[in-house]
Amino acid sequence: MSHANNFSLLIFITTTLLLIIQALPPVKANYNIVSYGAKSDGQSDSSEPLSSAWQAACTSTGSSTIYIPSGTFMLKPVTLNGPCKSNKIIIQIDGTLVAPSSYTASEQWIMFEHVDGVSVYGGTINGQGQTLWSCKSSNHDCPAGATSLKFSNSKNIMISGLTSMNSELYHIVINGCEGVQVQGVKISAPGNSPNTDGIHVQMSTDVTITGTGIKTGDDCVSIGPGTTNLWIERVTCGPGHGISIGSLGKEDEEEGVQNVTVKNTVFTGSQNGLRIKTWGKPSDGFVKGVVFEHALMQNVQNPIIIDQNYCPNNHGCPNHSSGVKISGVTYNDIRGSSATQVAVNFDCSPSNPCSGIELEDIKLTYGGNKPAESSCENVDGTASGFVVPPSCL
Ligand SMILES: *[C@@H]1O[C@H](CO)[C@@H](O)[C@H](O)[C@H]1NC(C)=O
Numbered sequence: 563m564s565h566a567n568n569f570s571l572l573i574f575i576t577t578t579l580l581l582i583i584q585a586l587p588p589v590k591a592n593y594n595i596v597s598y599g600a601k602s603d604g605q606s607d608s609s610e611p612l613s614s615a616w617q618a619a620c621t622s623t624g625s626s627t628i629y630i631p632s633g634t635f636m637l638k639p640v641t642l643n644g645p646c647k648s649n650k651i652i653i654q655i656d657g658t659l660v661a662p663s664s665y666t667a668s669e670q671w672i673m674f675e676h677v678d679g680v681s682v683y684g685g686t687i688n689g690q691g692q693t694l695w696s697c698k699s700s701n702h703d704c705p706a707g708a709t710s711l712k713f714s715n716s717k718n719i720m721i722s723g724l725t726s727m728n729s730e731l732y733h734i735v736i737n738g739c740e741g742v743q744v745q746g747v748k749i750s751a752p753g754n755s756p757n758t759d760g761i762h763v764q765m766s767t768d769v770t771i772t773g774t775g776i777k778t779g780d781d782c783v784s785i786g787p788g789t790t791n792l793w794i795e796r797v798t799c800g801p802g803h804g805i806s807i808g809s810l811g812k813e814d815e816e817e818g819v820q821n822v823t824v825k826n827t828v829f830t831g832s833q834n835g836l837r838i839k840t841w842g843k844p845s846d847g848f849v850k851g852v853v854f855e856h857a858l859m860q861n862v863q864n865p866i867i868i869d870q871n872y873c874p875n876n877h878g879c880p881n882h883s884s885g886v887k888i889s890g891v892t893y894n895d896i897r898g899s900s901a902t903q904v905a906v907n908f909d910c911s912p913s914n915p916c917s918g919i920e921l922e923d924i925k926l927t928y929g930g931n932k933p934a935e936s937s938c939e940n941v942d943g944t945a946s947g948f949v950v951p952p953s954c955l
């Protein structure tokens with residue numbers, strides 16, 4: 563074989579290798595926070611190691627995984643910012659992240675902002691809210707507290723298999739996001755812990771919450787202004803204040819809530835079941851297109867409630883008439899027991915009556931077997947199928 567032939571063979575092999583390498587998927591990088599100096603002693607602050615691992619993942623081009631191994635890692639408040647080069651970052655948590663045991667003025671503990679394609683899998687986050695809760699109950703001057711996990715102005719987010727306990731304030735907040743899946747999450751805090759809402763969604767679209775169990779001291783799920791295309795399925799609630807659309811209408815100008823589905827839910831000993839709540843004051847907000855179906859109520863104080871008269875301390879609500887227009891709300895197959903006599907309560911706004919309220923197949927008793935009642939103020943709609951307590955629509 564001549565030298566010329568050898569040379570063309572070499573070129574051929576090199577070119578082929580290059581083509582093969584280009585065709586392979588990008589290298590998957592793994593960033594273990596322990597390699598960045600995190601210690602699972604429950605005391606050393608892991609915020610620097612986590613931020614460094616985040617920087618590495620965020621600036622890498624392929625998909626990458628940030629790994630938090632088993633063990634307890636203490637973490638001070640941290641913000642993980644995008645935009646990132648990578649649009650697939652997985653945060654795999656096998657261990658537990660604990661917040662410092664004393665509170666700070668920080669408004670969130672673990673915060674993601676401007677990210678696209680971030681998934682959080684597994685693990686436990688413990689907000690250690692007890693110190694702040696006792697400050698609040700002793701009436702001292704205390705900060706509002708930190709949300710445990712917040713995604714802000716982000717898209718294509720997944721939170722799967724995470725356990726969140728004892729947040730200082732809300733457990734999980736989805737704000738200004740598009741395309742968020744929350745699945746198989748467990749949330750727990752004592753029934754008397756203040757403002758520890760389970761999942762709060764606002765200014766967001768295409769959010770789904772499925773297969774999630776929530777026991778907490780405030781709303782299990784709260785749905786704020788600007789929420790559209792929200793899907794909630796297979797969620798259990800209690801203790802807690804129920805699944806609530808609201809409070810809405812606090813501001814004069816506010817985005818509405820539209821297209822919300824809540825199905826296959828179980829409420830146990832909660833303050834509310836399915837609630838819509840607005841301030842009794844002027845606002846251009848609205849709620850439209852809501853379906854509540856297949857809910858089981860077990861000893862729930864207000865299984866079905868629309869309350870348009872919210873005005874804590876009766877302050878700043880000139881004529882107690884809410885400007886929020888509520889229309890197109892269906893309640894289908896809601897059954898079980900109410901802890902109070904009024905199991906269905908529609909207290910709508912005199913200036914903006916509720917319209918298009920539909921009740922279908924409702925079977926609610928007071929206690930085990932006493933008859934329950936319905937109450938209607940400023941509401942228009944229809945009832946069909948088996949409806950007990952008898953409809954007042
Ligand atoms: C309502 O939201 C669901 C997701 O929750 C979505 O599949 C559906 O297309 C939306 N409907 C409209 C009319 O936008």
Ligand SMILES: *[C@@H]1O[C@H](CO)[C@@H](O)[C@H](O)[C@H]1NC(C)=O
Nearest residue numbers: 843844880881882883912913
């Ligand atoms: C309540 O007050 C607002 C302005 O403060 C007014 O626009 C509205 O018409 C009032 N509604 C009723 C029923 O008096």
